[in-house]
Amino acid sequence: MAMGFHADEIRQLIKKGNFVELTELLKDSHPVDIAELFNELDPQEYLCVFKRLEFSTARDVLEELDPEKITFILTNIKLQYAALLIREMSSDDVADYLGMLPENIRQNFLYLLKNQDQKDIRTLLSYPETSAGGRMTTDFIAFPKDMKAEEALNKLAELAPDAEMIYYVYVVDHKGKLLGVVSLRDLVLSAPHTPLGGIMNTDVKKVLASQDQEEVTRLMEKYGFLALPVVDEEGVLLGIVTVDDVMDVVEEEATEDILKMVGTEEEIDPERSSPWYRARRRLPWILVALFGEIISGNVIKNFSEALQALVALSFFIPLLMDMGGNVGTQSAAIVVRGLATGEVNPEALWKNLLRETGVGVVLGLINGAMVAVIAYIWQGMPALGLVVGISMVLNLTIAALLGTFIPLMWNKLGRDPAVTSGPFVTTLLDIIGLFVYFSTALWILKL
């Protein structure tokens, strides 16, 4: 039920020069919708629309646009207005934007900012993009602890247009050290003359600027905060990360996990559609699998006498390979996701291994019994049924065990468990699975 725009309608209004109606149409629209509209318009068209926006809407729209559009707009409007806009944009958005520009153009824009803002932006640009420091904005509100609630509310009304999050007021000492937090809710509810020190909550959850964004996400999800303060080693408040930025992080991290699990880091970005570029992102794990499967082929080669003696052995190769891969990938996905959400405890190695291996045994017994019967009926050889059944039990047990062990181990080594859980696990299980299958065949069928 979200209302958008029809680009055609807007285009008509521009062509007819009907700017009164255009302004009216834009007046109550959400900046995100306007930014989306810009994607469908030509530069001259969206420039024309942009010029009709109220100041605060114009600023909010800028925060949503991609770097090329921002640059086109800022270089095609009056310099003073551009400076004013960029000064009022949220500092993390400005930093994100400037971070994507070439150094020489960046300098031109930095020059438009006030001294303090320049310093803030430079600080933000200095943190890795995925750290708390890289995600934070410096547009927070901090007051001393002896300020009265009433005064704080008035100050807030003054500062609000410039701050990203006015629902939390941070209380700091004269060195900027974070002492506590007061929610706007508490402020509204307090007697006017209470000092902030009396209503602030001193059990403030916070992160270091150098900590990873996953820690930020974890704390905000756990406590349901709208913003989380970021401090330096001395506890000085540097910035805040707001909940809307964190939601993006949660989504990004989940997508990253999924893509790593299938062995690719291809970006899901419809704009970069060159198949060469995309293929390159997928190639590394594909190549690992390629060489792994040549080893699988070699296993078959080493047992080729058995295979020639009983060609029916080959009919079950796909079955055994695929089932092992499926069970292994399932176990790996459960571990990887469990580690990401905190529901799997990486320390409880044996407990996790035992649990998943138990599942592997159960799946192995059920499937092993079924395929043994099927193989017997299909090929009319009870001994072959036995070989396939036993191999299946062994393979699925090994698959569950390794599918659990490898990502847990990789995680313990401080690496990202997701990258090991797709092609790597499958390929390894193929090699082991074929070896187990043919060894069982030699043993039982005495080929």
Place this chain on the structure above:
Amino acid sequence: MAMGFHADEIRQLIKKGNFVELTELLKDSHPVDIAELFNELDPQEYLCVFKRLEFSTARDVLEELDPEKITFILTNIKLQYAALLIREMSSDDVADYLGMLPENIRQNFLYLLKNQDQKDIRTLLSYPETSAGGRMTTDFIAFPKDMKAEEALNKLAELAPDAEMIYYVYVVDHKGKLLGVVSLRDLVLSAPHTPLGGIMNTDVKKVLASQDQEEVTRLMEKYGFLALPVVDEEGVLLGIVTVDDVMDVVEEEATEDILKMVGTEEEIDPERSSPWYRARRRLPWILVALFGEIISGNVIKNFSEALQALVALSFFIPLLMDMGGNVGTQSAAIVVRGLATGEVNPEALWKNLLRETGVGVVLGLINGAMVAVIAYIWQGMPALGLVVGISMVLNLTIAALLGTFIPLMWNKLGRDPAVTSGPFVTTLLDIIGLFVYFSTALWILKL
């Protein structure tokens, strides 16, 4: 840097009867931390701690606990206090809790609520858990449009303790129909005598109670809202979904997607660790794969004369099967995730197919050339190299094509694309891949 408790320390204080220090320790603690502490204490211990909590903290802690603990606490404190607590809890948390109780116990608790609250809870319980209605709370704030800003602020201060989200005030007509929204930010910034109708934003994004929670997530992420109103078919405001609930949804949906992609809906819940239970959740797709791979085996069987004529053909079965599966799964994961985040447009079927198939062709050419050379060197047969190379190009192209097509098609049929993208795609590709391989072998080697 989040401060927790040491359960041992708390236990010592209880044992010594040092309740002054205990109360002091709990005073400034976050309810989430206290709830976490309860997990490590015995019922009698956490009951003792609970009784020392301030009312509002006690209520917030209850909202975080699991049903058994809530029931134990509510049945072991004074009835009036229990009634007061449950009345002040957020309506969605109460509904979640009551929804998990057996019908007869639920009635006992519902009876503690006020009439209006009883009605609210019954309404909430009537929506599916994963719909907007199932996720919403009825503790929102709504005012008429002629109310003045100052009066609204005063009312807000009065209502705040009971409302889950005081940062948005909704403006409704006399029938409860949603007209607009005013943020607390705007309220604080407005002249005291402005009517809400004059400052409200009328472009309110909203969802129907029957819509899926994914739509709620999508809108809140897109616009960065802290809460989203939920309405009925007539536009009457029924409740709001708050951002902290949505963050959980994002995480849940991502986990669900990943697990479905590997063909399981196993819960990552360390408490339910029976291997039988877990195996049952994984079995359905494993069985589909099992029967699919018997078809694969049949393909090999149909070509068994060729295989007996040239046993070296079997050495490349694992290679061709696995590579097709990998590329197909990658394409499927990219589509599934892209559909979830909105970066893949489900309508642009041909564009998506073309793009991914292009990647498949590139990967096929690179890998096909490599394996052709490897097969030639390894087996000393140029013709076999050609067979393997050509099959690889065809297989990876088909893999990318089907890996993209199947989830897109499934999505178009209104089903969840994630379920088709793991075992199903892999198994289908195995069957096709083996057929392509042996057909190519017959054609080129004339076996």
